[in-house]
Amino acid sequence: MLSQLRRIVQDVAQEPVLNNALAGLVSNVKNALKTECCSVYLADYEQQHFMLMATDGLNPEAVGQVAIGFSEGLIGWVGQREEPINLAQAHLHPRFKVTPEVSEDRFSAFLGCPIIHHRKVLGVLTIQQGESRVFSEDEESFLVTLGVQLASVLVNAEMRQAASQNSKQQKNTGQLQGLPGAPGIAIGEGFVLEPSSDFDAISLKKVDDPEKELSRFYKAVKITKAEFNRLAERMAGHLPPDALAIFDVYHQLLDAASLGNEIEKQIHEGWCAKSALKRVVEKFARQFDDMDDPYLRERGTDIRDLGQRVLNHLLDTEQRHHKLPEKVVLVADNVTATMLAEIPRAQLVAIVSLKGSVNSHAAIMARALGIPAVMGLDELPLFHWQSQRLIVDGYRGQILVAPAEPILAEYQALISEDAQLSARYQSEMHLNAQSACGVPFSLMVNAGLAIELESAQPSYTDGIGLYRTEFPFIMRNRFPTEAEQIELYKKVLASHPTKAVVMRTLDVGGDKALPYFSIIEENPFLGWRGIRLTLDHPEIFLVQIRAMLKANIGQGNLHILLPMISDLAEVDESLRLIKQATFELTDELAGTEVQLPKAKVGVMIEVPSIMYQLPELARKIDFCSVGTNDLTQYLLAVDRNNPRVAGLYDAMHPAVLRALHQMSLQAQGLQLPMSICGELAGEPAGVLILAAMGYDKFSMNSSNLAKIKWLLRRVHLSELQLLLPEILACQSPKQVRLQVQRFLDQKQLLNQLRA
Incomplete structure (x- = not known):
């Protein structure tokens, strides 16, 4: 049964034409369950109905013609209940709807199962x-399991077909819904960087030039054969002759009389080289998988290994031939800092990260660069994004694929309007950061990428509230030396003379990996990261602290921030090491006139446990900085990188806001300086709520600073304080946002915050 399920799903995934995929689906299900009829209906949310898309047993002329409303008949009932409906005499049920066109009067037994993707009913399989x-429990279980597995495949197939048609016809714009990673709108061309060489990432596509594809395939085969020859020579002295024979088998499989012949045939039928390779490899591998003989079953693994190697070389060749577009929409499984460094900033207009969510590292980098980003888009295979014309709407988390000219014109107008609003904010950048009633605020910048320091306008800010020191570590292929760190930190400290510069010690782990120090964990966000890692490696921590202290000589504006603190013992050990580094440097400077300034030391509040130890913490440190990104993640138990649960991650959650309010009150009572350096400080709604709570020091990406200053100058603190009880009484993030929107609307500010 499991092999039948797998084969049915794979057949749907392999067929690029949705109608053909659905036709094959119903026939395969009918045969597998030995029933008399199988049909599939897909939901159309614009028309509010289910459309019969394929059937094996009903009237074939009804396909594409018969629609059943969301609240009508047994099909609508399955969709409403979102669970299987199993009836022995369907025609006697009060919800049964007579539809003469489908000719189902000869059927009594009915089993309908919803196909659901991310809580949304995509269709009904019957x-x-x-x-x-009554259909048996096994039959019902089969259909439920199939529906679960089909959900993502059907979404993929629908979007793949839409994008393919759009790229050729330019008629209907394909729309993808992701997660808003960074605000703004951009128009550009998709460019896939460092793609995963995986058959799952390959979308099936036809081309007009088979000879060119054949040439590319032959070249990849030639390189692969040469690779096998090198491997065979290298292993000749270590493996017996019968084991080495596998390389001869691989050679034979690539020859025209074997897999090569099948692949050439597929290319002549119009498939691109990657698609032809995928279709043939998966077909043969599946045939071997289904064999009873264990030895023959293992040959499926050989086929996949062989295909993977040819695919790698096809992709290498393709990547080298792709010219960088004038306006790049960078697309990757997971966008990294090194990827961003490969694209000239003048050409990079947007980011699309198939993995990650609103506050994943990729989204934070996009906001730091001031470019729109959309996250968590796994509907289209990675390679289908290549060279597609895209509109990236970072406000709503939408991607428009191959947009028509009228839609392009609309979005161009929105981009112009956005630019006008930005100019309005910038015109007040030189003014004081204060409320309309004169209450002052301290606005600082989050930094770490070089681009930020170039655009931070230091004369108009109150310093750097968070300098992420991990970026220089991530961008290298080894740990930076003390001298390299001193040089870098000097530049950062000197960029804001006489103003505070808060440097966070190395914060890697979670979704920030060092290429030369791999950390593989099942739960990385709950694992070895931040201060936990550096305290386990004092040789790394001490070098960094020494470099910071040395760079601070002659500056005197260094503040050291400790990340991922979860208990007081970590604070004590960190302070001990900082004291040790200070003594070492004092000894080095003995006999000279150079003075070593004392740096202030603070703690990031991002792990919930430390929230309840503020009185003890206040006796040990100089300041606190609240990291709302991780604090939200840990309070809500949501992996912020996981798009499946991304909808649960929200810094506007009432529990998060109440925790922030309690901390503000406690910090004021303890006279403990506390700032906000998480992404919430750079959101208009977020900063208003935080100001109402009593926070007055915010650190944010430089791209948000002008807007936040402009907004704060237009609100009275007393108005915000009246709003706060209503906010704290809300039961959901949606209610919180509605309250803030209502407030901004009353102040006539809402339409001035985005196009």
């Missing part, structure tokens, strides 16, 4: 039989 009986 089986029917003339005999009046």
Whole structure:
């Protein structure tokens, strides 16, 4: 049964034409369950109905013609209940709807199962039989399991077909819904960087030049054969002759009489080289998988290994031939800092990260660069994004694929309007950061990428509230030396003379990996990261602290921030090491006139446990900085990088806001300086709520600073304080946002915050 399920799903995934995929689906299900009829209906949310898309057993002329409303008939009932409906005599049920066009009067038994993707009903899969009986538990389980597995495949197939048609016809714009990673709108061309060489990432595509594809395939085969020859020579002295024979088998499989012949045939039928390779490899591998003989079953693994190697070389060749577009929309499984460094800033207009969510590292980098980003888009295979014309709407988390000219014109107008609003904010950048009633605020910048320091306008800010020191570590292929760190930190400290510069010690782990120090964990966000890692490696921590202290000589504006603190013992050990580094440097400077300034030391509040130890913490440190990104993640138990649960991650959650309010009150009572350096400080709604709570020091990406200053100058603190009880009484993030929107609307500010 499991092999049948897998084969049915793979057949749907392999067929690029949705209608053909659905036709094959219903026939395969009908045969697998030995029933008399199988049909599939897909949901159309614009028309509010389910459309019959394929059937094996009903009237074939009804396909694409018969629609059943969301609240009508048994199909609508399955969709409403979002669970299987199993009836022995369907025609006697009060919800049964007579539809003469489908000719189902000869069927009594009915089993309908919803196809659901991310809580959204995509369609209904049904089986029917003339005999009046309840379908068995095994049959129902089969259909439920199939529906679960089909959900993502069907979404993929629909979007793949839409994008393919759009790229050729330019008629209907394909729309993808992701997660808003960074605000703004951009128009550009998709460019896939460092793609995963995985058959799952390959979308099936036809081309007009088979000879060119054949040439590319032959070249990849030639390189692969040469690779096998090198491997065979290298292993000749270590493996017996029968083991080395596998390389001869691989050679034979690539020859025209074997896999090569099949792949050439597929290319002549119009498939691109990657698609032809995928279709043939998966077909043969599946045939071997289904064999009873264990030895023959293992040959499926050989086929996949061989295909993977040819695919790698096809992709290498393709990547080298792709010219960088004038306006790049960078697309990757997971966008990294090194990827961003490869694209000239003048050409990079937007980011699309198939993995990650609103506050994943990729989204934070996009906001730091001031470019729109959309996250968590796994509907289209990675390579289908290549060279597609895209509109990236970072406000709503939408991607428009191959947009028509009228839509392009609309979005161009929105981009112009956005630019006008930005100019309005910038015109007040030189003014004081204060409320309309004169209450002052301290606005600082989050930094770490070189681009930020170039655009931070230091004369108009109150310093750097968070300098992420991990970026220089991530961008290298080894740990930076003390001298390299001193040089870098000097530049950062000197960029804001006489103003505070808060440097966070190395914060890697979670979604920030060092290429030369791999950390593989099942739960990385709950694992070895931040201060936990550096305290386990004092040789790394001490070098960094020494470099910071040395760079601070002659500056005197260094503040050291400790990340991922979860208990007081970590604070004590960190302070001990900082004291040790200070003594070492004092000894080095003995006998000279150079003075070593004392740096202030603070703690990031991002792990919930430390929230309840503020009184003890206040006696040990100089300041606190609240990291709302991780604090939200840990309070809500949501992996912020996981798009499946991304909808649960929200810094506007009432629990998060109440925790922030309690901390503000406690910090004021303890006279403990506390700032906000998480992404919430750079959101208009977020900063208003935080100001109402009593926070007055915010650190944010430089791209948000002008807007936040402009907004704060237009609100009275007393108005915000009246709003706060209503906010704290809300039961959901949606209610919180509605309250803030209502407030901004009353102040006539809402339409001035985005196009």
